[in-house]
Amino acid sequence: MKVSLFVTCLIDIFQTDVGMDTLELLEKLGCEVDFPEKQTCCGQPAYNSGYVDKAKESMKHMITVFEHSDYVVTPSGSCGTMFREYPHVFKGDPVWEPRAKKLAEKTYELTQFIVDVLGVEDVGAKMNGIATYHTSCHMTRLLGVKEAPMKLLSNVEGLEMKPLAHNYNCCGFGGTFSVKMGEISEQMVDEKVQSAEDCGAEILIGADCGCLMNIGGRIDRKGKPIKVMHIASVLNSR
Amino acid sequence: MAMKIGEKPFKERVTDGIGDVFMRGAVSSAQGRFRSGRLNAAEELGNWEEWRKLGEEIRTHTIENLDYYLDLMSENVSKRGGYVFFAETAEEANEYITNVVKKKNGKKVVKSKSMVTEEINMNEALENAGCEVIESDLGEWILQVDDHDPPSHIVTPALHKNKEQIRDVFRDKLGYDKTEKPEELALFAREKLREEFLQADIGITGCNFAIAESGTISLVTNEGNARMVTTIPKTQITVMGMERIVPTWEDMEVLVSLLTRAAVGQKLTSYITALTGPKQEGEIDGPEEFHLVIVDNGRSKILGTAFQSILHCIRCAACINVCPVYRHVGGHSYGSIYPGPVGAVLTPLLGGYDEYKELPYASTLCAACTEACPVKIPLHEHLLRHRQEIVEKEGKAPVFENLSMKAFSLGTASPSMYNIGSKLAPKALGAFTKDDKISAGPGPLKNWTEIRDFPAPKKDRFRDLYKKRKKERGE
Numbered sequence: 096m097k098v099s100l101f102v103t104c105l106i107d108i109f110q111t112d113v114g115m116d117t118l119e120l121l122e123k124l125g126c127e128v129d130f131p132e133k134q135t136c137c138g139q140p141a142y143n144s145g146y147v148d149k150a151k152e153s154m155k156h157m158i159t160v161f162e163h164s165d166y167v168v169t170p171s172g173s174c175g176t177m178f179r180e181y182p183h184v185f186k187g188d189p190v191w192e193p194r195a196k197k198l199a200e201k202t203y204e205l206t207q208f209i210v211d212v213l214g215v216e217d218v219g220a221k222m223n224g225i226a227t228y229h230t231s232c233h234m235t236r237l238l239g240v241k242e243a244p245m246k247l248l249s250n251v252e253g254l255e256m257k258p259l260a261h262n263y264n265c266c267g268f269g270g271t272f273s274v275k276m277g278e279i280s281e282q283m284v285d286e287k288v289q290s291a292e293d294c295g296a297e298i299l300i301g302a303d304c305g306c307l308m309n310i311g312g313r314i315d316r317k318g319k320p321i322k323v324m325h326i327a328s329v330l331n332s333r
Numbered sequence: 334m335a336m337k338i339g340e341k342p343f344k345e346r347v348t349d350g351i352g353d354v355f356m357r358g359a360v361s362s363a364q365g366r367f368r369s370g371r372l373n374a375a376e377e378l379g380n381w382e383e384w385r386k387l388g389e390e391i392r393t394h395t396i397e398n399l400d401y402y403l404d405l406m407s408e409n410v411s412k413r414g415g416y417v418f419f420a421e422t423a424e425e426a427n428e429y430i431t432n433v434v435k436k437k438n439g440k441k442v443v444k445s446k447s448m449v450t451e452e453i454n455m456n457e458a459l460e461n462a463g464c465e466v467i468e469s470d471l472g473e474w475i476l477q478v479d480d481h482d483p484p485s486h487i488v489t490p491a492l493h494k495n496k497e498q499i500r501d502v503f504r505d506k507l508g509y510d511k512t513e514k515p516e517e518l519a520l521f522a523r524e525k526l527r528e529e530f531l532q533a534d535i536g537i538t539g540c541n542f543a544i545a546e547s548g549t550i551s552l553v554t555n556e557g558n559a560r561m562v563t564t565i566p567k568t569q570i571t572v573m574g575m576e577r578i579v580p581t582w583e584d585m586e587v588l589v590s591l592l593t594r595a596a597v598g599q600k601l602t603s604y605i606t607a608l609t610g611p612k613q614e615g616e617i618d619g620p621e622e623f624h625l626v627i628v629d630n631g632r633s634k635i636l637g638t639a640f641q642s643i644l645h646c647i648r649c650a651a652c653i654n655v656c657p658v659y660r661h662v663g664g665h666s667y668g669s670i671y672p673g674p675v676g677a678v679l680t681p682l683l684g685g686y687d688e689y690k691e692l693p694y695a696s697t698l699c700a701a702c703t704e705a706c707p708v709k710i711p712l713h714e715h716l717l718r719h720r721q722e723i724v725e726k727e728g729k730a731p732v733f734e735n736l737s738m739k740a741f742s743l744g745t746a747s748p749s750m751y752n753i754g755s756k757l758a759p760k761a762l763g764a765f766t767k768d769d770k771i772s773a774g775p776g777p778l779k780n781w782t783e784i785r786d787f788p789a790p791k792k793d794r795f796r797d798l799y800k801k802r803k804k805e806r807g808e
């Protein structure tokens with residue numbers, strides 16, 4: 096199966112290992128993976144701040160970049176959601192709406208792709224530890240991917256999963272919210288870190304680098320003994 | 334109390350809210366109760382998504398044909414001998430209400446819970462005209478006794494107070510000498526309120542749903558005091574926002590089913606009161622005179638805009654009860670009697686961006702509200718739409734943000750610009766980096782690093798690693 100990898104700008108610049116893990120994992124699962132090098136950002140930071148016209152420029156660019164792909168797979172629920180939203184953003188545009196629709200239809204978040212398209216629930220990963228999973232908002236509520244990550248994680252050998260209290264509450268990232276409304280964001284992320292600590296997890300796993308940067312950054316600042324990991328890295332552990 | 338509460342700027346209100354340990358304890362435990370109650374009630378009903386869809390359809394159809402149904406409502410109320418007044422503004426509504434009260438020589442008004450009377454500041458208008466106004470909803474009454482503390486929630490207005498605080502209010506203001514047990518507190522309130530009811534000459538109610546086909550107003554409550562407001566005083570005035578209307582009793586049944594479940598996790602509330610005009614010949618109770626005041630106060634301006642669906646709201650507060658921002662800042666932080674997600678959408682529409690431009694940003698767009706709303710209002714999309722209006726139409730975005738978004742679109746719409754920018758990032762941030770982390774960042778990063786570390790950009794980006802890997806493999 097031919098797959099184009101959309102790594103997202105956060106992974107391209109900050110979490111390169113997550114990108115590598117995604118690439119290797121997909122290859123292990125038998126996919127032929129390419130990385131269209133002209134890719135940039137899905138436009139979300141501008142879009143969510145209300146700069147829709149500016150966001151549209153990046154969106155058009157991304158639509159063009161992935162025009163020839165069969166599948167687009169991304170290790171980010173939030174950026175995947177953004178791609179899926181493109182037709183809505185370009186609604187009524189005779190040129191861009193149909194092109195956006197094509198991209199939306201072939202875009203999948205990583206775990207969604209593995210479970211729903213490849214039909215795999217056990218990727219053969221091994222990792223020892225006690226972990227909990229942070230359900231990110233856009234991925235669960237807007238993209239509707241709820242079960243896939245849990246299915247995959249429950250089959251990781253050696254990994255014990257603990258439920259996270261109030262897992263439905265946002266971690267307080269929200270893109271520019273995290274800096275614009277820092278005081279509120281702090282309370283939200285603190286509660287999240289507290290819940291992770293309370294459940295006894297050594298590892299907090301997530302499927303969105305934005306949330307993980309937020310929660311992980313707070314954990315580091317507070318010096319808590321919890322490691323933050325992207326689900327791609329967990330699933331690529333052997 | 335008008336829609337606006339408090340004079341402090343947004344940031345200060347938030348700081349106050351976050352610092353209020355009692356309020357936060359009360360809110361987070363209430364959110365837990367409301368959430369599980371709503372989910373259980375929805376599951377027990379079955380096909381919740383179908384119900385929501387039906388609710389959405391009813392509300393969409395009604396608001397699309399609002400003028401028709403308002404006409405029908407008004408006609409039917411008149412037929413039964415009631416008076417109807419359309420108030421375009423808060424002032425017009427208050428003037429009409431005050432005149433009715435004056436004409437009746439009313440001295441004491443008892444009222445049931447109503448958000449729209451708060452919005453138009455009706456109590457103050459009546460008090461200025463020499464009337465005494467008594468709130469009969471327990472939560473509202475507590476707030477009234479506590480020197481008019483503003484409501485912090487649209488269903489449970491005194492949510493921010495715990496029982497010890499309520500005991501103290503009763504003790505300090507009314508000489509209460511019992512404990513903080515809810516039963517004892519309620520009994521005390523009941524005795525006090527009974528006296529008021531018997532003396533009142535005017536009853537004023539809000540309205541949950543006005544049923545157009547019969548000209549009926551309905552009230553959904555648990556305490557039953559709203560029913561007393563409609564039965565004891567001789568004159569009744571009902572005040573409703575113009576969107577509180579439903580076409581038929583059948584529609585009302587659907588919406589009540591959604592409302593009570595979404596609001597408090599109940600199949601039905603203890604009381605659902607329906608009143609069709611004044612007392613008719615041969616009837617034994619009901620008011621002798623009935624007035625219906627239908628308030629616009631900025632609502633018709635929302636009609637026909639992209640925000641129209643906010644008028645579908647049935648004021649259940651489910652969106653507030655799941656909001657993770659409300660959870661930490663509480664209702665008063667929003668500076669409006671309409672807090673939480675519904676408030677962040679509605680308040681700027683009714684009160685303008687000058688006063689309320691921060692509210693649409695007080696959300697992570699996590700969409701918990703949209704998921705909870707029983708009539709499927711896309712609340713987080715409305716918040717986004719507000720941001721767009723503020724930026725693009727109103728030009729009210731901060732200059733710095735504007736510039737960085739310009740840079741963003743330059744840097745992401747063109748691969749070569751992105752390439753240069755992302756390559757330079759590690760160098761640019763090098764001086765701030767230690768152990769692969771940035772603990773005190775420059776510019777906009779500063780706000781981030783005030784509370785958390787930021788990862789340092791990698792020297793080799795993913796794209797560089799990918800290229801290397803490809804080369805090594807001889808691809």
Ligand code: SF4
Binds near residue numbers: 646653710
């Ligand atoms: S917006 Fe929806 S969830 Fe919020 S109060 Fe209104 S009806 Fe309830």
